[in-house]
Amino acid sequence: MPQTITKGYKALLAEAEAKVKALSVEQAKALVGRDDTVFVDLRDPRELERDGRVPGAFHCPRGMLEFWIDPESPYAKPVFQEDKQFVFFCAGGWRSALAAKAAQEMGLKPVAHIEGGFGAWKKAGAPVEAPTPKPEKSVG
Numbered sequence: 001m002p003q004t005i006t007k008g009y010k011a012l013l014a015e016a017e018a019k020v021k022a023l024s025v026e027q028a029k030a031l032v033g034r035d036d037t038v039f040v041d042l043r044d045p046r047e048l049e050r051d052g053r054v055p056g057a058f059h060c061p062r063g064m065l066e067f068w069i070d071p072e073s074p075y076a077k078p079v080f081q082e083d084k085q086f087v088f089f090c091a092g093g094w095r096s097a098l099a100a101k102a103a104q105e106m107g108l109k110p111v112a113h114i115e116g117g118f119g120a121w122k123k124a125g126a127p128v129e130a131p132t133p134k135p136e137k138s139v140g
């Protein structure tokens with residue numbers, strides 16, 4: 001019997017978007033370089049290598065988020081203990097909406113995410129560190 005998905009991604013996103021503060025690229029851009037703000041990049045390492053980065057952003061693969069936030073986890077990262085605001089982003093704003101909701105439910109605050117993600121960020125001409133080209137494989 002095929003699976004019956006009772007809560008699809010649209011419902012999950014709608015729930016997250018109702019609970020999480022969304023920042024436009026313009027609003028987020030104004031926070032770059034501020035001491036009280038941590039940008040959290042949830043994309044996979046290959047996306048960073050291919051598409052570039054937001055300068056100064058902390059990279060946290062989506063799959064590790066809850067374990068890096070909880071200080072009781074063996075994988076806890078000190079950055080998530082800081083008294084700062086956390087601005088999550090991914091490529092398009094979906095992963096970051098769900099991730100920010102989870103982070104918020106864990107007690108992290110204040111939390112927001114960037115509407116449209118890195119794609120919208122790049123399109124708006126916001127600051128981007130160039131992709132890191134992979135070293136060429138030597139032949140022979």
Ligand SMILES: O=S(=O)([O-])[S-]
Binds near residue numbers: 091093096117
């Ligand atoms: O990055 S994403 O919005 O495509 S999940």
